[in-house]
Amino acid sequence: IAAPDWISSLPKAELHIHLDGSLEAGRMLQLAQKNGVELPYKSVEEVAQAYNFTDLQSFLDLYYMGASVLCDEEDFYHLMMDYLLQCKANNIVHTEIMIEPQTYLPRGIGFEVFMSGFRRAMRDAADQWGQSVLLILSLLKHTSEEECIQVLEMADAWRDDFVALGMASTELGNPPEKFARLFELGKQRGYELTTHAGEEGPPAFIWGSLQVMNVTRIDHGVRCLEDPTLVDYLREHQIALTVCPLSNIRLRVFNAMADHNIVELMQQGLKVTINSDDPAYFGGYLNDNFCAVAEQFNLSQADVLTLIKNGFEASYLRNERKAYFL
Ligand code: HPA
Ligand code: ZN
Numbered sequence: 001i002a003a004p005d006w007i008s009s010l011p012k013a014e015l016h017i018h019l020d021g022s023l024e025a026g027r028m029l030q031l032a033q034k035n036g037v038e039l040p041y042k043s044v045e046e047v048a049q050a051y052n053f054t055d056l057q058s059f060l061d062l063y064y065m066g067a068s069v070l071c072d073e074e075d076f077y078h079l080m081m082d083y084l085l086q087c088k089a090n091n092i093v094h095t096e097i098m099i100e101p102q103t104y105l106p107r108g109i110g111f112e113v114f115m116s117g118f119r120r121a122m123r124d125a126a127d128q129w130g131q132s133v134l135l136i137l138s139l140l141k142h143t144s145e146e147e148c149i150q151v152l153e154m155a156d157a158w159r160d161d162f163v164a165l166g167m168a169s170t171e172l173g174n175p176p177e178k179f180a181r182l183f184e185l186g187k188q189r190g191y192e193l194t195t196h197a198g199e200e201g202p203p204a205f206i207w208g209s210l211q212v213m214n215v216t217r218i219d220h221g222v223r224c225l226e227d228p229t230l231v232d233y234l235r236e237h238q239i240a241l242t243v244c245p246l247s248n249i250r251l252r253v254f255n256a257m258a259d260h261n262i263v264e265l266m267q268q269g270l271k272v273t274i275n276s277d278d279p280a281y282f283g284g285y286l287n288d289n290f291c292a293v294a295e296q297f298n299l300s301q302a303d304v305l306t307l308i309k310n311g312f313e314a315s316y317l318r319n320e321r322k323a324y325f326l
Pocket of ligand 1 (some may be wrong): 021034199
């Protein structure tokens with residue numbers, strides 16, 4: 001999908017992107033070869049054929065397998081730089097990227113390895129074209145709270161590199177209450193708090209994220225419309241939803257873009273933002289997501305500008321920086 005020029009050329013913020021989800025097939029195959037990692041694909045075409053998901057878990061299985069090719073500092077540099085070049089191409093002037101240490105730590109890859117690569121790419125992109133980046137420490141819901149707390153403690157040595165604490169991975173079977181203590185500890189450490197909720201899970205999981213985890217932003221959250229009281233709460237507190245349209249279609253949260261509820265979310269007065277989630281897996285970066293929604297629902301220029309403005313307003317930038325972008 002080629003995003004219309006006027007949308008593509010506008011400066012945007014992205015608030016919901018898993019760095020491992022930006023690992024393109026070509027890079028994945030190259031690193032697999034370099035590092036001697038076995039994958040069930042031999043070509044970019046075979047990878048594309050395999051990316052036929054039925055739900056969140058069927059995606060996550062391939063997503064963690066893909067990330068298993070990442071081994072040394074240079075691999076992590078390329079992973080970050082490939083995405084930051086996409087930011088430049090998509091006019092994403094500010095991005096907030098989820099980093100998931102639990103995907104690397106079990107293979108003996110420590111914070112110093114991946115953080116060195118990430119930092120070097122972030123520094124190069126800032127020097128070369130002024131790219132603005134904040135990192136989110138994203139922990140995995142399918143793991144125990146105990147393990148998450150250990151990673152949070154490990155991250156204390158890297159506290160200044162992360163603006164926020166978030167959570168992703170398997171939502172069903174892992175309610176917010178499971179992570180009450182983790183988020184209390186995150187709050188004590190001064191992290192901004194966000195989490196995935198209401199993607200496959202019920203509105204009760206969004207309530208729990210707000211009331212038990214104390215988050216101020218919700219990743220996805222599209223199932224909120226099933227609970228009018230929750231919609232009122234989200235509107236009153238202007239809790240931002242980081243919606244990922246192409247992801248929602250590919251993971252069958254909605255059957256087709258025509259069935260997506262993003263227009264109703266906006267009509268309900270909610271603070272909706274558009275994001276790419278895992279662009280290498282879902283077939284589109286940020287401009288493709290904006291374009292798909294704008295085309296499907298014939299969005300007005302004012303609607304598109306509101307979505308873009310929401311992205312900056314809901315960001316974790318300091319107020320002075322936020323004002324600069326707005
Ligand atoms: N949901 C949950 N976990 C994830 C996702 C998602 O959309 N993408 C990457 N990890
Ligand atoms: Zn996500």
